Amino acid sequence: MDESRGAVEISALQGKSGLAGFLVAQRWPDNVHEWGEFLLMAVKIAAVPGLLGCSTVFRVKEEVPDADVPGVVGMVIAEGPVVGPRHAPPHPDGTTPPGLVVLHPPGTVSVREIPDDVASGCVLLPGIPYLGLDHQAAWARSDRLGALSEMHTNGHVDPEGDVDTAVLAMFLAA
Numbered sequence: 292m293d294e295s296r297g298a299v300e301i302s303a304l305q306g307k308s309g310l311a312g313f314l315v316a317q318r319w320p321d322n323v324h325e326w327g328e329f330l331l332m333a334v335k336i337a338a339v340p341g342l343l344g345c346s347t348v349f350r351v352k353e354e355v356p357d358a359d360v361p362g363v364v365g366m367v368i369a370e371g372p373v374v375g376p377r378h379a380p381p382h383p384d385g386t387t388p389p390g391l392v393v394l395h396p397p398g399t400v401s402v403r404e405i406p407d408d409v410a411s412g413c414v415l416l417p418g419i420p421y422l423g424l425d426h427q428a429a430w431a432r433s434d435r436l437g438a439l440s441e442m443h444t445n446g447h448v449d450p451e452g453d454v455d456t457a458v459l460a461m462f463l464a465a
Contacts, residue, residue: 312368327429327444338410343396346373351390391459413455
């Protein structure tokens with residue numbers, strides 16, 4: 292992350308049923324590359340057996356939590372599974388989030404050709420296409436030991452071009 296502006300600090304939050312989200316401290320990532328670095332860390336955590344039970348949508352929330360934690364600027368909080376009876380609501384508080392993340396623990400993705408021992412994820416930063424601001428996204432994969440197997444970012448994303456960005460775009464459009 293851009294060290295000249297200070298580090299973006301990320302802390303994982305564990306809930307009753309596993310990974311509940313992340314606290315973001317000091318500053319938000321400035322660009323899609325920094326969000327990709329956040330995603331890489333999140334995917335490595337999702338690769339840890341037992342922390343994430345299924346493919347889960349996380350919402351970027353710029354509100355600071357009630358807890359008195361110095362330097363916290365916001366959270367990336369689990370909204371729920373991608374599919375199923377308890378799936379994530381599109382906009383639980385009625386607002387469009389500044390970003391959405393989907394994390395897939397190992398063995399849960401059958402749509403793409405991903406080995407069973409690999410966790411993966413995607414972050415989608417919505418743009419305003421009619422104003423010329425394109426959607427941006429980053430993707431990452433990691434094995435159970437945390438070794439990076441793939442990471443890439445794109446500043447001009449067609450949400451229909453990838454399964455993860457399409458699902459996240461549907462959450463944004465709902």
